[in-house]
Amino acid sequence: EDKVVQSPLSLVVHEGDTVTLNCSYEVTNFRSLLWYKQEKKAPTFLFMLTSSGIEKKSGRLSSILDKKELFSILNITATQTGDSAVYLCAVRVNTGKLIFGQGTTLQVKP
Amino acid sequence: SAVISQKPSRDICQRGTSLTIQCQVDSQVTMMFWYRQQPGQSLTLIATANQGSEATYESGFVIDKFPISRPNLTFSTLTVSNMSPEDSSIYLCSVDLQKNTEAFFGQGTRLTVV
Numbered sequence: 001e002d003k004v005v006q007s008p009l010s011l012v013v014h015e016g017d018t019v020t021l022n023c024s025y026e027v028t029n030f031r032s033l034l035w036y037k038q039e040k041k042a043p044t045f046l047f048m049l050t051s052s053g054i055e056k057k058s059g060r061l062s063s064i065l066d067k068k069e070l071f072s073i074l075n076i077t078a079t080q081t082g083d084s085a086v087y088l089c090a091v092r093v094n095t096g097k098l099i100f101g102q103g104t105t106l107q108v109k110p
Numbered sequence: 111s112a113v114i115s116q117k118p119s120r121d122i123c124q125r126g127t128s129l130t131i132q133c134q135v136d137s138q139v140t141m142m143f144w145y146r147q148q149p150g151q152s153l154t155l156i157a158t159a160n161q162g163s164e165a166t167y168e169s170g171f172v173i174d175k176f177p178i179s180r181p182n183l184t185f186s187t188l189t190v191s192n193m194s195p196e197d198s199s200i201y202l203c204s205v206d207l208q209k210n211t212e213a214f215f216g217q218g219t220r221l222t223v224v
Contacts, residue, residue, distance in 0.1 A: 041218030
């Protein structure tokens, strides 16, 4: 059965800290791995990763994929209170559907 | 990118009734999906809405409970039938513009069944 596992499930940090969120997966017919940020209802897109070892970066956020070890990490540096959200990792398989992990709830305290 | 309009944004419904959620996309898309997010849980795929044919349902979801329509390449509806409090969730539609692009989500529908 396809599955995506995120860790930790929740995290509390202070502003300025750096955090690393983990996502491991076991799926057949992997196509890509995506990271989303969810604050209210709709997830907002962060990154899509298809190739191993190539870091994607956007401001203070970065992510990388290891297709050999079947995991990805999402790094957030110099965290701000606005980073508080649920971070979702999803793997897209060949049918196009997304398989989501449980999410990591990040709380950044002032 | 794609702009997705999902309605209603939220609703409170009586048990035993049905609610239809609409998803309108501003461009033609091949793949449309419906997800459910129960309280405190992650997103789970309900079904893939196929244009011109019956939807493809995931394990644990059936057409009688979640009928889906896809009359054209820009529009789909999901009905939650004979609702019970366990159906209280956020329902999200999602589209893929092309293979290997990000998935775009509608704003979501927060359903509470009382």
